[in-house]
Amino acid sequence: MNIDYSKVNKITINQSLKLDCGVTLEKFDIAYETYGTLDETKSNAILVFHALSGDQFVTGTNKLTGREGWWNLAVGPNLAIDTNKYFVICANVLGGCMGSTGPKEINPETNKPYGLSFPVITIKDMVSAQIHLLDFLGIKKTLSVLGGSMGGMQALQFCSLFPDRTFSSIPIACAASHSAQNIAFNELARQAIMADPNWDSGNYFLSGKVPRNGLAVARMAGHISYLSEQGLQNRFGRKLQEGQGLNFSFDADFQVESYLKYQGYAFVDRFDANSYLYITRAMDYFDLYRLNNGDLSKAFKGTNVKFCIISFSTDWLYTTEESKKIVIALNSIGAQVSFVNIITNNGHDSFLVNEPEFFQTLKGFLDSTYEEFKSENSR
Amino acid sequence: MKIQDDVLAGLIDINSRVLDVGCGDGSLLLYLKKNKRVDGRGLEINQKNVQECLARGLAVIEGDAEKDLINYPDNSFDTAILNQAIQQFYEPRKVLNELLRIAKKAIITIPNFGYWKVRLSLLLKGTMPVTKTLPHSWYDTPNLHMSSIKDFYNLCSLDNIKVIKSISITSDKISDIKTNNLEVKNLISELGVFLVSK
Numbered sequence: 001m002n003i004d005y006s007k008v009n010k011i012t013i014n015q016s017l018k019l020d021c022g023v024t025l026e027k028f029d030i031a032y033e034t035y036g037t038l039d040e041t042k043s044n045a046i047l048v049f050h051a052l053s054g055d056q057f058v059t060g061t062n063k064l065t066g067r068e069g070w071w072n073l074a075v076g077p078n079l080a081i082d083t084n085k086y087f088v089i090c091a092n093v094l095g096g097c098m099g100s101t102g103p104k105e106i107n108p109e110t111n112k113p114y115g116l117s118f119p120v121i122t123i124k125d126m127v128s129a130q131i132h133l134l135d136f137l138g139i140k141k142t143l144s145v146l147g148g149s150m151g152g153m154q155a156l157q158f159c160s161l162f163p164d165r166t167f168s169s170i171p172i173a174c175a176a177s178h179s180a181q182n183i184a185f186n187e188l189a190r191q192a193i194m195a196d197p198n199w200d201s202g203n204y205f206l207s208g209k210v211p212r213n214g215l216a217v218a219r220m221a222g223h224i225s226y227l228s229e230q231g232l233q234n235r236f237g238r239k240l241q242e243g244q245g246l247n248f249s250f251d252a253d254f255q256v257e258s259y260l261k262y263q264g265y266a267f268v269d270r271f272d273a274n275s276y277l278y279i280t281r282a283m284d285y286f287d288l289y290r291l292n293n294g295d296l297s298k299a300f301k302g303t304n305v306k307f308c309i310i311s312f313s314t315d316w317l318y319t320t321e322e323s324k325k326i327v328i329a330l331n332s333i334g335a336q337v338s339f340v341n342i343i344t345n346n347g348h349d350s351f352l353v354n355e356p357e358f359f360q361t362l363k364g365f366l367d368s369t370y371e372e373f374k375s376e377n378s379r
Numbered sequence: 380m381k382i383q384d385d386v387l388a389g390l391i392d393i394n395s396r397v398l399d400v401g402c403g404d405g406s407l408l409l410y411l412k413k414n415k416r417v418d419g420r421g422l423e424i425n426q427k428n429v430q431e432c433l434a435r436g437l438a439v440i441e442g443d444a445e446k447d448l449i450n451y452p453d454n455s456f457d458t459a460i461l462n463q464a465i466q467q468f469y470e471p472r473k474v475l476n477e478l479l480r481i482a483k484k485a486i487i488t489i490p491n492f493g494y495w496k497v498r499l500s501l502l503l504k505g506t507m508p509v510t511k512t513l514p515h516s517w518y519d520t521p522n523l524h525m526s527s528i529k530d531f532y533n534l535c536s537l538d539n540i541k542v543i544k545s546i547s548i549t550s551d552k553i554s555d556i557k558t559n560n561l562e563v564k565n566l567i568s569e570l571g572v573f574l575v576s577k
Contacts, residue, residue, distance in 0.1 A: 342426075363434075372436055
């Protein structure tokens with residue numbers, strides 16, 4: 001698929017951004033989308049952070065890929081995050097491949113794509129870049145910053161860095177640091193990409209041969225980790241492909257195999273392999289404990305942000321226990337924190353699928369918080 | 380129950396920090412927020428109830444008091460409330476002492492097993508009492524550790540817990556419980572409300 005990136009909405013920030021790795025970007029682009037309208041008192045802005053494989057096209061149709069927005073079930077008119085009511089903003093992360101500055105983009109110093117000359121970025125860098133978007137949109141304080149998975153990490157990092165820029169936050173299915181298992185899965189994905197001869201040390205833009213197989217395998221590994229054992233079993237079991245027996249070969253006999261292959265290769269058409277390396281690295285480096293000498297509560301000391309932490313019972317990638325650690329840290333400093341653990345079979349992916357209890361929690365918290373924020377702003 | 384909310388609110392200082400353990404749908408917290416401007420938090424085991432609390436703008440954590448109170452720092456609240464829930468814990472004594480570690484004061488309410496109707500029911504019928512405040516049959520009751528007002532007093536003195544104030548509620552009648560009327564109040568109260576501290 002050839003994506004026409006000229007259709008991307010973006011702003012160029014002509015201010016330098018000093019990255020955690022020490023490199024300074026003299027200027028950078030942020031590609032973004034907005035949904036709904038900002039109200040008069042500017043009380044209804046919600047900044048959504050996307051996850052590893054996501055982009056700025058939260059809902060509706062992604063005008064670049066023609067696919068549905070990744071959070072179509074939660075964000076839209078009359079949905080949990082109601083775009084008739086709220087002004088929803090989402091930016092492609094720094095290091096991403098949907099128009100924000102990343103390894104796929106042209107390095108102004110060399111006039112060639114960055115490739116691996118792009119600096120290694122962190123979750124903090126992503127969030128620091130996006131604060132410029134809020135400034136550009138004239139939003140001093142959002143109603144909420146929220147997201148699932150890596151989006152939840154950005155929400156936590158945002159609240160730690162810019163506690164005065166949001167009234168509330170909903171970190172979903174995430175953790176305050178990446179576990180050894182999380183890092184291991186990401187390393188598996190990176191090794192799969194780098195083992196593809198087409199990858200060519202990240203210079204595949206020279207040959208035009210995309211490391212499709214490597215990226216597809218990376219995505220397949222990720223996909224397994226997003227689902228629960230029970231969820232996979234319920235959906236596929238040992239079911240064979242339609243009208244087939246065992247073929248005594250290594251083609252996809254089982255439905256679960258063809259499902260994974262489909263997911264893997266569909267991903268290749270819309271995602272950049274180098275971006276996958278950079279973003280997974282940013283996730284691995286995320287550690288709010290280490291940044292605060294082991295005491296997570298220090299990351300939020302004195303915060304006035306209203307938190308609602310949400311986890312999913314069968315999420316084995318970002319477990320309920322990891323979410324509880326965040327709750328305990330916030331609780332220990334008297335922060336306003338709520339917590340819900342949704343019972344489900346859908347694993348880590350729960351936040352992306354139809355999960356009515358999750359949506360109800362989201363909606364209840366957002367709507368009541370909006371009333372509070374609105375009355376504070378009109379005082 | 381409006382009258383009960385009023386009694387409990389009367390024991391809470393304005394602008395204080397309050398933890399409601401087993402806060403249900405948040406009605407009491409909301410009442411205290413409006414009438415006493417408290418900075419309130421809730422802990423609740425039932426998810427539907429937690430969702431209701433969030434929709435009402437309350438900060439409530441889904442959790443089990445018996446496992447989760449340990450995570451609250453010492454003296455982080457002015458008052459902890461345990462409203463008709465102490466009898467449902469496996470270790471009510473431990474929970475009571477935990478509350479007094481977390482908060483300076485605690486308010487405990489108990490359905491009084493010493494109430495004459497309860498006593499009479501067991502005496503005459505010979506079966507476990509089923510009353511307005513104790514509506515369950517013995518086989519499906521969530522209540523594991525029933526006590527009377529006198530029992531609760533005894534536990535307090537055993538654990539060196541000071542009873543600052545105790546109130547008897549029967550239907551809509553409210554009266555003070557004192558050491559010199561304890562036997563009578565233990566007989567005529569449906570509900571006991573205790574404000575205690577260490």
